[in-house]
Amino acid sequence: MTTMSTIEISGLHKSFGTLEVLRGIDLAVEPGEVVCVIGPSGSGKSTLLRCVNLLEEPTSGTIRVAGVEVTDPDCDIDAVRRGIGMVFQQFNLFGHLTVRENVTIAQRRVLKRNRAEAARVATENLARVGLTDKADAYPAQLSGGQQQRVAIARALSMDPQLMLFDEPTSALDPELVGEVLAVMRGLAAEGMTMLVVTHEMAFAREVASRVVFMDAGVIVEQGPPARVFGEPREDRTREFLHRVLEPTRVSETEIGAHLPGNRGSGTDDPDP
Amino acid sequence: MKLSRRRRQRIARIGGYVVFALVLLAVAGSADWGRLSEAFFRLDVAGSMFPEAITIALRNTVAYTLLAFVFGLSVGLVLALMRLSSIGPYRWLATAYIELFRGLPALLVLFMVGYGVPLAFPDREIPGGVYGSVTVGLGLTAAAYMAETIRAGIQAVPRGQLEAARTLGMSHTRAMISIVLPQAFRIVIPPLTNEIILLTKDTSLVYVLGVTSTTIELTKFAGDSLNTRVNPTPLVVAGLLYLVVTLPLSQLVRGLERRAARER
Ligand SMILES: Nc1ncnc2c1ncn2[C@@H]1O[C@H](COP(=O)(O)OP(=O)(O)O)[C@@H](O)[C@H]1O
Ligand SMILES: [Mg+2]
Numbered sequence: 001m002t003t004m005s006t007i008e009i010s011g012l013h014k015s016f017g018t019l020e021v022l023r024g025i026d027l028a029v030e031p032g033e034v035v036c037v038i039g040p041s042g043s044g045k046s047t048l049l050r051c052v053n054l055l056e057e058p059t060s061g062t063i064r065v066a067g068v069e070v071t072d073p074d075c076d077i078d079a080v081r082r083g084i085g086m087v088f089q090q091f092n093l094f095g096h097l098t099v100r101e102n103v104t105i106a107q108r109r110v111l112k113r114n115r116a117e118a119a120r121v122a123t124e125n126l127a128r129v130g131l132t133d134k135a136d137a138y139p140a141q142l143s144g145g146q147q148q149r150v151a152i153a154r155a156l157s158m159d160p161q162l163m164l165f166d167e168p169t170s171a172l173d174p175e176l177v178g179e180v181l182a183v184m185r186g187l188a189a190e191g192m193t194m195l196v197v198t199h200e201m202a203f204a205r206e207v208a209s210r211v212v213f214m215d216a217g218v219i220v221e222q223g224p225p226a227r228v229f230g231e232p233r234e235d236r237t238r239e240f241l242h243r244v245l246e247p248t249r250v251s252e253t254e255i256g257a258h259l260p261g262n263r264g265s266g267t268d269d270p271d272p
Numbered sequence: 273m274k275l276s277r278r279r280r281q282r283i284a285r286i287g288g289y290v291v292f293a294l295v296l297l298a299v300a301g302s303a304d305w306g307r308l309s310e311a312f313f314r315l316d317v318a319g320s321m322f323p324e325a326i327t328i329a330l331r332n333t334v335a336y337t338l339l340a341f342v343f344g345l346s347v348g349l350v351l352a353l354m355r356l357s358s359i360g361p362y363r364w365l366a367t368a369y370i371e372l373f374r375g376l377p378a379l380l381v382l383f384m385v386g387y388g389v390p391l392a393f394p395d396r397e398i399p400g401g402v403y404g405s406v407t408v409g410l411g412l413t414a415a416a417y418m419a420e421t422i423r424a425g426i427q428a429v430p431r432g433q434l435e436a437a438r439t440l441g442m443s444h445t446r447a448m449i450s451i452v453l454p455q456a457f458r459i460v461i462p463p464l465t466n467e468i469i470l471l472t473k474d475t476s477l478v479y480v481l482g483v484t485s486t487t488i489e490l491t492k493f494a495g496d497s498l499n500t501r502v503n504p505t506p507l508v509v510a511g512l513l514y515l516v517v518t519l520p521l522s523q524l525v526r527g528l529e530r531r532a533a534r535e536r
Contacts, residue, residue: 055435082441092436096454106440109450151436158440 012061023217036204039214085155093139145176329493344414351419373416385409425460
């Protein structure tokens with residue numbers, strides 16, 4: 001038997017009502033791999049990620065995480081989630097708790113670690129993201145970049161074997177993106193298995209072991225970053241990369257089609 | 273001459289004050305202050321009400337308020353969670369309760385608990401005598417209002433908070449207790465404090481249950497004094513004592529709301 005994949009997705013479909021968002025996804029992530037998922041907005045990237053830890057219930061298909069079939073109705077999903085860290089676009093730090101409490105509460109309540117042990121692990125992981133001095137601050141007192149780093153420390157403190165990132169830098173001011181990417185780069189270097197939805201193409205090109213391009217609920221193509229970015233095989237990939245890598249060169253008619261004034265409504269347009 | 277906009281605004285505002293002051297003066301001037309103070313501000317009558325007005329009447333008013341509030345809060349929390357449940361019958365039951373009790377006068381509910389419950393369960397009674405009946409009688413109505421407030425508070429906590437907690441392996445119940453409810457309660461503290469103010473005033477209905485000299489509250493106490501002294505000064509005293517409780521609470525609500533607005 002070969003070594004077990006960290007994630008094994010096969011035939012995954014997901015619909016919201018009549019809207020089919022995922023239309024047959026097959027994807028495996030091996031231990032130590034960093035897989036970056038790219039693709040246009042609305043293509044189902046977040047939904048794919050959220051299916052892996054069952055924040056969304058798949059309509060059909062199977063998902064295994066470290067050999068455990070999470071789509072099995074008898075699976076103890078709380079136990080599986082303990083081993084999967086997730087970082088959200090909006091950070092989702094617990095606003096009523098200090099940074100240290102954010103990082104210790106699940107250790108205490110879920111892993112039943114004692115106070116001293118939880119605090120020790122918290123300090124260790126806050127050091128990893130460079131925020132030991134903010135342990136007593138509340139999330140509202142931190143910058144977006146600091147909040148996202150705390151969110152990463154919070155996930156790491158559960159000793160996950162897999163980390164999911166859903167556009168972790170998309171809500172950040174441009175000058176704060178770097179500090180979060182640096183932490184993620186460090187994690188990748190330590191050998192953490194990561195599935196990352198991102199629009200940071202430079203990060204994907206540099207850090208990813210594999211890039212997956214999604215569009216309209218299917219994986220259009222995947223491969224090593226140099227190959228996918230350098231010589232994309234599919235037209236849709238080429239088009240997408242052209243748009244995100246050289247946004248200033250997108251033809252004016254294409255942009256015009258997205259402006260509210262050109263949709264024919266025009267009533268809520270504040271411009272004279 | 274053309275006036276600047278600021279000049280015009282100032283003149284309009286001053287004009288408003290002048291009209292307001294004139295109306296006030298006219299009303300005050302036409303009242304018979306001699307007879308008014310004779311009737312409503314008799315120091316000897318007021319003096320005779322103390323210390324019982326505070327040691328018994330005000331104390332009971334506060335006790336009824338707090339008891340009904342705690343009962344209403346507990347029932348309200350359960351109703352709010354039922355309203356948000358994924359289980360249909362829980363939702364329907366909670367909705368029916370809330371609509372029913374918000375639609376009925378508090379006085380009627382108090383009556384029903386005071387006289388209906390003993391009829392329905394002759395061999396059992398609500399523990400605590402009048403205190404128990406008031407707790408339930410006023411608390412049932414308060415619960416309906418508080419349930420809606422708490423539900424809104426829970427829904428105001430961003431969905432991502434629950435998702436982040438579940439992602440860390442917390443069960444739904446654990447996530448509600450440790451993450452969602454503490455934040456929801458912060459949001460609803462001002463409206464819940466308002467509910468205490470409303471309850472304080474609603475305790476004036478308690479007399480319908482037939483209170484004794486030890487379980488009497490402010491309004492009934494003032495009414496009794498009014499009858500024995502044949503003078504309405506006790507009403508003024510009772511009113512002032514209500515304000516002693518409610519004004520600081522309103523002030524508190526305003527402070528809390530201001531703080532919440534700052535934290536946004
Ligand atoms: N909870 C939901 N209910 C209904 N539609 C949803 C829900 N979540 C996502 N969708 C829809 O699914 C599609 C894919 O969404 P998403 O996975 O967030 O895309 P992406 O992350 O690639 O931008 C979108 O059209 C979105 O509107
Ligand atoms: Mg998304």
